[in-house]
Amino acid sequence: MMGPFCNEPMTDFSLADNRRLLETALDDIKKTYGQLYPLLIGGREIVPENMKHSINPARHGETLGVVAQADRKRAAESVDIAAAAFEHWKRVDPAARARTLYKAAALLRRRKHEFSAWLVAEAGKTWVEADGDTAEAIDFLEYYGREAERLCVPQPLVRIPGEDNEWTYVPLGVGIVIPPWNFPLAIMAGMTASAVVAGNTVVLKPASATPVVAARFVRLMHEAGLPEDVIQFVPGSGGEIGDVLIDHPLTRFVSFTGSMEVGLRIVERAARLQPGQRWIKRVIAELGGKDAIVVDRDADLAAASLGIVQSAFGYAGQKCSACSRAIIHADVYEEVTERVTALTKRLTIGDPALHGTDVGPVIDRAAYNKIRQYVTAGKQQGRLLTGGGMDDGAGYFVEPTIIADVDSQASLAQDEIFGPVLACIRADDFGHALAIANDTPYGLTGAVYSNRRERLELARDLFHVGNLYFNRKCTGALVGVHPFGGFNLSGTDSKAGGPDYLIQFMQGKVVSERM
Numbered sequence: 373m374m375g376p377f378c379n380e381p382m383t384d385f386s387l388a389d390n391r392r393l394l395e396t397a398l399d400d401i402k403k404t405y406g407q408l409y410p411l412l413i414g415g416r417e418i419v420p421e422n423m424k425h426s427i428n429p430a431r432h433g434e435t436l437g438v439v440a441q442a443d444r445k446r447a448a449e450s451v452d453i454a455a456a457a458f459e460h461w462k463r464v465d466p467a468a469r470a471r472t473l474y475k476a477a478a479l480l481r482r483r484k485h486e487f488s489a490w491l492v493a494e495a496g497k498t499w500v501e502a503d504g505d506t507a508e509a510i511d512f513l514e515y516y517g518r519e520a521e522r523l524c525v526p527q528p529l530v531r532i533p534g535e536d537n538e539w540t541y542v543p544l545g546v547g548i549v550i551p552p553w554n555f556p557l558a559i560m561a562g563m564t565a566s567a568v569v570a571g572n573t574v575v576l577k578p579a580s581a582t583p584v585v586a587a588r589f590v591r592l593m594h595e596a597g598l599p600e601d602v603i604q605f606v607p608g609s610g611g612e613i614g615d616v617l618i619d620h621p622l623t624r625f626v627s628f629t630g631s632m633e634v635g636l637r638i639v640e641r642a643a644r645l646q647p648g649q650r651w652i653k654r655v656i657a658e659l660g661g662k663d664a665i666v667v668d669r670d671a672d673l674a675a676a677s678l679g680i681v682q683s684a685f686g687y688a689g690q691k692c693s694a695c696s697r698a699i700i701h702a703d704v705y706e707e708v709t710e711r712v713t714a715l716t717k718r719l720t721i722g723d724p725a726l727h728g729t730d731v732g733p734v735i736d737r738a739a740y741n742k743i744r745q746y747v748t749a750g751k752q753q754g755r756l757l758t759g760g761g762m763d764d765g766a767g768y769f770v771e772p773t774i775i776a777d778v779d780s781q782a783s784l785a786q787d788e789i790f791g792p793v794l795a796c797i798r799a800d801d802f803g804h805a806l807a808i809a810n811d812t813p814y815g816l817t818g819a820v821y822s823n824r825r826e827r828l829e830l831a832r833d834l835f836h837v838g839n840l841y842f843n844r845k846c847t848g849a850l851v852g853v854h855p856f857g858g859f860n861l862s863g864t865d866s867k868a869g870g871p872d873y874l875i876q877f878m879q880g881k882v883v884s885e886r887m
């Protein structure tokens with residue numbers, strides 16, 4: 373039994389020794405650039421004809437790895453093999469499954485900077501963001517290991533004379549795990565490890581932009597002692613193999629994190645009973661956001677402005693929790709927008725491999741083009757305060773962009789852009805600000821800056837989001853501290869990193885024996 377969970381500390385890069393560790397790791401990983409990453413199905417490496425290059429978004433001429441792409445036949449086969457593996461994995465002692473996660477956490481902790489370096493290269497994360505991603509992955513492994521130990525033992529029941537009753541959680545079966553690219557280690561590892569530690573087997577289809585990080589994590593799990601047929605590593609185009617994986621009659625559940633559009637499609641497909649299917653498929657969906665920070669008239673305006681900038685432009689706005697709307701009380705609107713603009717102009721944009729870069733590239737050309745459309749539209753929908761520049765010469769760089777005086781119904785204020793674009797919206801009063809904040813199809817994160825207790829209490833009641841923060845930024849949820857997941861079309865509120873999460877990958881069985 374392990375001691376109580378505590379969060380992995382962040383690396384202090386103000387110390388030269390720590391800076392050297394990451395610099396060395398960034399150099400070391402270059403020696404393996406271009407390596408081949410096969411499919412891994414039933415522990416067997418498969419190299420199909422179709423391959424795809426994973427590239428560095430900060431230098432799109434640089435290939436990081438050559439990754440096998442599964443076709444529909446391989447995808448179907450991976451579910452069959454996962455179903456066969458389930459028969460032995462479900463019988464493994466849950467405590468032993470948990471120990472595999474603890475071992476993986478220990479290995480990852482030892483190789484922290486190596487994984488962070490891959491996150492810098494493949495996802496374009498700055499040092500601090502990459503370090504946070506790796507720390508969160510360690511946290512998920514440690515946390516879900518303990519959760520399995522807590523839940524996979526008989527649960528408390530009311531006793532009656534003459535009967536012995538036992539309630540235990542048993543695993544579900546084969547899970548399709550489809551993570552996004554924006555937390556290519558933490559979210560991917562959390563989704564995979566939670567399903568596996570609960571006793572399920574998994575087909576992991578990594579995000580197309582970040583398969584190398586995922587492949588390396590799967591290897592790490594094997595080093596930690598996970599049997600090789602428990603996770604099938606099946607990279608490929610979601611559009612091509614997604615339906616095969618979800619429709620397969622042996623698929624028992626789908627754990628998806630990504631956009632609302634793809635998530636809703638999965639929910640719909642998974643609801644259709646397929647020939648031979650013997651259960652109702654479960655879908656755990658964590659989707660997008662259009663997150664807002666509300667600034668009240670008597671808030672600490674310096675703190676609010678800093679919180680907005682950190683939440684809007686950390687990882688170039690590519691977090692589901694990113695602030696993309698600043699909703700500001702009319703009395704302080706000019707001052708806050710000026711402060712936010714001044715802080716934003718100080719950000720350093722550039723190669724995330726360099727210490728001191730604040731904002732790296734966006735993930736790929738499709739994201740770059742999509743963001744460009746919103747920046748162009750935004751200039752029509754409001755007043756450009758800063759940014760608007762873009763450069764895809766070497767990598768996919770977008771300047772942090774702020775558009776003021778945006779109408780709350782404009783596309784800039786309604787659509788998830790997923791880039792460094794902030795819409796500032798003027799509110800007549802605090803109630804109006806909350807109404808605007810709630811007026812999108814999403815409900816993931818939000819923050820309120822106010823120094824008045826009654827306003828915070830009003831927001832506590834009315835601001836309809838899964839993760840609400842007061843007088844702090846709306847990004848940076850910590851495992852165990854801020855269980856994470858959203859309302860409305862932001863998902864099934866699965867609360868990753870919280871005590872309700874693991875149960876979603878299990879079902880409760882009650883056995884009653886007459887004595």
Ligand code: NAD
Pocket residue numbers: 550551552553554555559577578579580609610611613614615629630631632634635637638658659660661691692693788790816856857858862863
């Ligand atoms: P995406 O929906 O484009 O892709 C997510 C995953 O789905 C990828 O692995 C992709 O290959 C796969 N996919 C694509 N089409 C598919 C299909 N037809 N069938 C099955 N799988 C398919 O999202 P993304 O661009 O990778 O990630 C960004 C999105 O994720 C944003 O909307 C963001 O808000 C959201 N997100 C949400 C959370 C959360 O906790 N709520 C966390 C991180 C990211």
